[in-house]
Amino acid sequence: MKYSELKKIIKRHGLRITDCRIDVLSYFIQYKKALTFKNLEDQFEAYDRVTLYRTLSAFEEHGLLHKIPDDSGFATYGLCQDCSTEAHHHNHIHFKCLKCEQLECIDDTINISIDSLPKNYIAQDMDVIIKGVCQQCNSN
Ligand SMILES: [Zn+2]
Ligand SMILES: [Zn+2]
Ligand SMILES: [Zn+2]
Incomplete structure (x- = not known):
């Protein structure tokens, strides 16, 4: 993705442009799968932990990234x-x-409905993790 597009996305989410934000966003877009803090630390050694950590929390707060609940014990983020x-x-x-x-995030064209809850429950969010073999591993 072009630099100008990345800038546009970050601005649209009400954030200032910084090199770290551009790099992290670009990496998520190109990587496609979820990333942990550790992955980003390894990828961007030029940035210190605090800068990376702040970038992730700003992205989470401004609707660019979401935390994926995972039993690995590491915070994992998806776009x-x-x-x-x-x-x-x-x-x-x-x-x-x-x-x-x-x-990885499976896009919501795959319909697993949260509307099938018992009466008087109001759904706001859904955390479902399906485990198995991914497309990539399956084709190897
Ligand atoms: Zn979100
Ligand atoms: Zn997701
Ligand atoms: Zn796999």
Whole structure:
């Protein structure tokens, strides 16, 4: 993705442009799968931990990234599709590959409904992790 596009996305989410924000966003877009803080630390050694940490929390707060609940004990982040600075809107499931151990967001065209709850429950968010073998590992 072009630098100008990345800048536009960050601005649209009400954030100032910094090198770290551009780099992290660009990496998420190109990587496609979820990333942990550790992944980013390894990828961007030029930035200190605090800068990276702040970038992730700003992105989370402004609807660019969401935390994916995972039992690995590491905070894992996935790219948001169309969340705003006010709120996250998610209705998608996550897939964890048991071979490569990577997590990814499965886009919400795959319909697992949260509307099938018993009466008088109001759903706001859904955390579903399906485990198995991912596309990539399956084709190897
Ligand atoms: Zn979101
Ligand atoms: Zn895999
Ligand atoms: Zn996700």
